[in-house]
Amino acid sequence: MNETEIKARAEEEQKRIADLLNEVGISDKRQKLLEPIILNTAWMKAKLDDAREAIKNSNIVITYDNGGGQKGIRENPLFKGYESLWRSYMAGMSKILDSLPQEAIEQSVEVEKPTTMLELVRNKHRKDA
Numbered sequence: 001m002n003e004t005e006i007k008a009r010a011e012e013e014q015k016r017i018a019d020l021l022n023e024v025g026i027s028d029k030r031q032k033l034l035e036p037i038i039l040n041t042a043w044m045k046a047k048l049d050d051a052r053e054a055i056k057n058s059n060i061v062i063t064y065d066n067g068g069g070q071k072g073i074r075e076n077p078l079f080k081g082y083e084s085l086w087r088s089y090m091a092g093m094s095k096i097l098d099s100l101p102q103e104a105i106e107q108s109v110e111v112e113k114p115t116t117m118l119e120l121v122r123n124k125h126r127k128d129a
Contacts, residue, residue: 006046013042024100034099041092044085051082
């Protein structure tokens with residue numbers, strides 16, 4: 001992907017995050033403070049999408065030959081870069097989510113609490129089907 005496409009997808013992600021923050025009542029002042037985190041997290045999301053596409057058919061480990069007689073297997077640098085970017089993205093998302101009011105988080109997450117073991121097994125079976 002070229003930088004124009006990445007920028008467009010990052011802007012779309014920024015808007016999605018801003019809409020979420022507006023929806024749960026985060027003040028403009030707080031959103032302004034979060035702006036650098038939102039901008040970078042949105043950019044990382046666009047880059048992660050590209051990286052995932054680039055590595056989808058790659059192996060996690062690759063062989064190497066340094067030309068000096070050393071050969072072996074090492075971690076694929078593409079996966080290492082993806083993993084590093086993923087950690088940074090998750091840290092940014094955590095900061096954004098930490099800014100949400102607790103009641104907004106509770107309303108957006110439906111938790112099924114089974115009352116019996118049989119209900120737990122039935123729920124598991126339904127999800128797997």
